[in-house]
Amino acid sequence: MIQRLRPAPRRIAVANEGNVSSLRLLAGNSLSLIATQLVTSVLGAAYWWYAARHFSPTAVGVAGAAVSAMLLLGSIANVGLGTLMMGELPRMRSDRTALIAGGLAASALCGTALGVGAGALAQYVSPDLAPVSHDSLRLLVFGVGCGATAAATVLDQALIGLFRGRVQLWRNAFFSVLKLAALFPAAAGAARGSALAIYATWSLGTVVSIAAVIRAVRVSDSGSRPLLAAQWGRLRVLARAALPHFGFNLALQIPAFALPIFAVALLSARDNASFYVAWQVVALLFVVPIALTSVLYPVIARDPAGLARITRLTIITSLAVSAAGILCLALASEQILGVFGHRYAVSGATTLEILALASIPMTIKSHYVAVYRIAGRLARALPLVWGAAILELAAASVGVQIWGSLRSFSASWVVMLSVESLAMIGPVVAATRVADATALTARLSGRRRGD
Numbered sequence: 001m002i003q004r005l006r007p008a009p010r011r012i013a014v015a016n017e018g019n020v021s022s023l024r025l026l027a028g029n030s031l032s033l034i035a036t037q038l039v040t041s042v043l044g045a046a047y048w049w050y051a052a053r054h055f056s057p058t059a060v061g062v063a064g065a066a067v068s069a070m071l072l073l074g075s076i077a078n079v080g081l082g083t084l085m086m087g088e089l090p091r092m093r094s095d096r097t098a099l100i101a102g103g104l105a106a107s108a109l110c111g112t113a114l115g116v117g118a119g120a121l122a123q124y125v126s127p128d129l130a131p132v133s134h135d136s137l138r139l140l141v142f143g144v145g146c147g148a149t150a151a152a153t154v155l156d157q158a159l160i161g162l163f164r165g166r167v168q169l170w171r172n173a174f175f176s177v178l179k180l181a182a183l184f185p186a187a188a189g190a191a192r193g194s195a196l197a198i199y200a201t202w203s204l205g206t207v208v209s210i211a212a213v214i215r216a217v218r219v220s221d222s223g224s225r226p227l228l229a230a231q232w233g234r235l236r237v238l239a240r241a242a243l244p245h246f247g248f249n250l251a252l253q254i255p256a257f258a259l260p261i262f263a264v265a266l267l268s269a270r271d272n273a274s275f276y277v278a279w280q281v282v283a284l285l286f287v288v289p290i291a292l293t294s295v296l297y298p299v300i301a302r303d304p305a306g307l308a309r310i311t312r313l314t315i316i317t318s319l320a321v322s323a324a325g326i327l328c329l330a331l332a333s334e335q336i337l338g339v340f341g342h343r344y345a346v347s348g349a350t351t352l353e354i355l356a357l358a359s360i361p362m363t364i365k366s367h368y369v370a371v372y373r374i375a376g377r378l379a380r381a382l383p384l385v386w387g388a389a390i391l392e393l394a395a396a397s398v399g400v401q402i403w404g405s406l407r408s409f410s411a412s413w414v415v416m417l418s419v420e421s422l423a424m425i426g427p428v429v430a431a432t433r434v435a436d437a438t439a440l441t442a443r444l445s446g447r448r449r450g451d
Contacts, residue, residue: 031165036172037287041280043176045339047183048280051198052273052340054187058128061269063198064276065261066132066142070202072257073118074149077111078103080246082157083373086298089161100158104210107150115146125261128269131195138196145203152206155213161298171213179205244378251385252369255392255413262393263409266400274348275406277340278355285325285359289318293370300374304437307374311431315367322359329356347406354410361414361421368424371431375441388420 051060081103089099119142123130133139152171159168182201189197260279263272292314300307329336333352338345365388372381392413399412427444434440 034287034291036165036169037284037291039169039173040176041284041287043173043180044280047176047180048277049340050180050183050187052277052344055194055198057270057273057343059195059198059269061264061272061276062128062131062195064272065126065129065264065269066195066199067202068257068260068276069118069122069132070115070142070145070149070199072253072261073114073146074107074111074153075253075257076250077114077146077150078107078153078246078249079110080243080249081107082154083249083297085154085158086161086294089158089298100155103154103158104151104214107154108147110147111150112143112147115143116140118146119143126265126269128264141196141200141203145199145206148203148206148210152210155210157294159213160295163298165295167213171209174212175205175209178208244382247382248369248373248378248385251382251389252365254389255417258393259396259413262396263406266397267406267409271347271406274344275351275410277337277344278348278352278410281336281352282329282355282358285322285329285356286362288321289314289359289363289366292318293366296367296370297373300437305435307437307440308432308434311367311371311428315363315428315432318363318367319360322363325359326356329353351406351410354407354414358414358417361418364421364425364428365417367428367431371427371440372444374431374437375444377441377444380444384420384423388416388423391420392416 048060048064051063055063085099085103116139119132119139122132131138132142152175156168156171159165159171179201182204183198186197186201260272260276263275267275296310296314299310303310330353333349334345337348337352368381369385372378395412395416396409399408399410402408430443431440434443
């Protein structure tokens with residue numbers, strides 16, 4: 001199977017991309033990201049459908065929280081290296097292989113250590129999460145999953161920076177198929193209450209998919225230095241530049257990955273099972289804005305003059321898809337969740353409809369992030385982005401404390417996200433009106449162009 005993933009080696013150099021239009025790069029790599037999310041979401045739905053049918057709701061809820069924790073800790077452990085590579089790799093002619101290798105090694109080691117430490121403390125977050133640290137095997141599986149997730153994030157973003165979105169799609173598709181295939185024997189050999197059997201397949205799939213893609217990818221560099229000297233030397237030089245990306249990424253991803261953990265801690269593992277299944281479905285609505293704005297950053301780094309035109313296109317496309325998705329989920333929420341089981345349709349349909357409304361403010365927020373990345377003014381946006389992350393989790397918690405239901409938990413989060421988007425819309429509108437990225441930087445810095 002690994003052999004089928006191997007593309008023909010070819011040289012990847014910025015000079016070879018000079019004749020490719022920015023819109024073509026945007027479309028090609030965005031479609032790869034969207035296809036990745038569609039493939040992983042469809043296969044992910046099959047994965048969680050099978051888990052819901054063969055494991056207890058409590059096991060599904062605990063496993064969902066464990067996977068969310070892996071994603072969150074993996075985001076912390078990559079320390080912004082992946083996003084930095086998305087902007088750095090398109091401008092590099094040498095040492096790209098070394099930079100990617102160093103980023104993968106650093107993020108994997110950091111993620112594993114962080115995962116083992118956090119897993120040991122899981123029982124203090126909620127008694128339902130005690131199985132994560134029940135013995136050394138469970139703790140090791142969780143830790144390796146965190147390290148592999150961190151490395152996979154860096155690898156995927158590096159591939160986008162190399163404009164190799166197709167390879168990124170292959171990795172994620174292989175990961176989704178592998179973890180689903182591993183779930184069949186895991187379910188057959190485990191008790192219905194074993195969350196380990198679920199999240200262990202996630203860790204296994206991530207590790208094997210990374211190994212497969214590393215063997216398949218060939219990146220030609222001109223004048224590369226020796227591998228170790230190149231990777232560590234350049235990582236040291238870029239470490240300071242990576243910190244703003246790290247702070248940005250962490251603030252953006254904390255709510256999405258922490259909400260299932262909060263649902264377990266504030267409600268129960270059974271309630272989180274309903275929330276997590278609904279969250280996996282609604283994630284399809286977030287695919288288009290996140291994919292478009294992820295590719296927008298490296299595309300504008302290559303073609304600064306196309307900022308206004310390309311940004312208008314991504315906003316219109318994202319809003320149109322969001323509106324259509326909200327309508328579809330409002331009409332068919334019970335039928336969709338009914339595929340996972342009658343219990344999920346009864347307890348999660350309204351939650352799914354509420355969560356779907358978040359796709360519109362999510363469009364504004366994802367563009368706000370891209371605008372500040374393009375302008376190189378991450379530090380100016382950090383207070384608002386971090387404040388927003390904290391307020392989102394606080395709002396969801398308050399909703400539970402006052403009304404005590406999964407619906408109030410979800411609705412409070414959506415309301416706070418909508419309020420944030422109103423505070424973020426100004427820079428997004430500005431990006432659709434300025435001449436180029438230089439003018440955007442001047443606008444966000446409070447200067448006129450030419451000052």
